Amino acid sequence: MASKQIKFKVAAAHAAPVFMNKKATIKKAVNLIELAAHDDIKLVVFPETFIPGYPYWIECYPPLKQVGALAKYAEESVVVETNGEDMSAIQDACRRSGVAISLGISERIAGGHTLFNSQVIIDSDGNILGVHRKLQPTYAERYVWAQGNGSSLRNWQLSLGWNLGGLACWEHTMNGARQALITQNQHIHAGAWPALSTMAGFESVADAQIEALMKAHALTAQVFVITASNYVDDTCLNWMKENLGDQDLVKAGGGWSSVLHPFCAYISGPHTGAEEKLVQGEVDFSQLGQVKVWIDAAGHYQRPEILQFNFDTRPHWADEKTQHFKPRVEEKTTTEETEGTA
DSSP states (O other), X not given: OOOOOSEEEEEEEEOOOOTTOHHHHHHHHHHHHHHHHHTTEEEEEOOTTTBTOOOGGGGTSOGGGOHHHHHHHHHHSBOXXXXXXXXXXXXXXXXXXXXXXXXXXEEEOTTSOOEEEEEEEEOTTSOEEEEEEOSSOOGGGGGTSOOOOGGGOSOEEOTTSSEEEEEEGGGGGOHHHHHHHHHTTOOEEEEEEOOGGGBTTOTTTHHHHHHHHHHHHXXXXXXXXXXXXXXXXXXXXXXXXXXXXXXXXXXXXXOEEEEEOTTSOEEEEEEESSOOEEEEEEEEGGGHHHHHTTOOTTTTTOOTTTOOOOOOOOXXXXXXXXXXXXXXXXXXXXXXXXTSOO
């Protein structure tokens, strides 16, 4: 078992991608990792589908006008292969800098066209520990990304000694998904989001929704929560205008990023708007024992004789069944162990 570092700095990358440009956004991700290392940050969480950007146009134009944009989006999506063309520079940056990351991507199956809304976990030694695929794409997202499954609904142990898991956007409304991470002894949560408050109808409610969901998970799971959101910039708005036409449903700005304590206090943030920033703060696991005295979701607050919980950990997609990653396994993650009561 890896030795546990009790105090260290973490950050949410409140940043916009170079929209629809995979190579340029990979370079930007590398720059942010290097910037984090300069500040002695050990873990960085990136926004939802940071590479190649969240496809805001799906909310703005009729589906039949989006075919070309969606095909281009697939081309710019990331193929997750160890030291592959898309991942090697990012893995090398993590290795050189000693920074672990949770990276939001639009993931494309190797040799195919099917996409997933994913979070890639890369340790500070550059190894890809695993990929979480969003279980249920929301609303118009359903014609962009396929559904994930329980095989990627898990935590991965970092070299820091703590278990990192994550969810994307309204996946946090799925209480069962959050509970699955709790039962697997989560310590740090990576919450990945787009700039919801820029969308028509969400201007006054989006930030409140994100804050509520992130604080709810911090308290109910007793974990440190790192929330990273992108913001909408001119590269995004101009790309949509040039390729799909005028629209007035998505504006510039937005995003909500923070670092939360398990008792819901802000360690850093919240930070909003079109200012790029590593929202950083120190997590101190020596404080966790005082939280667990009150509530321990993996212990005395389970009440398993009353509240029973299970989920299906079987992989569904062919590439998941090949187990192309060999992550460090320190915690119990087998089907029998994760399908027990909680």
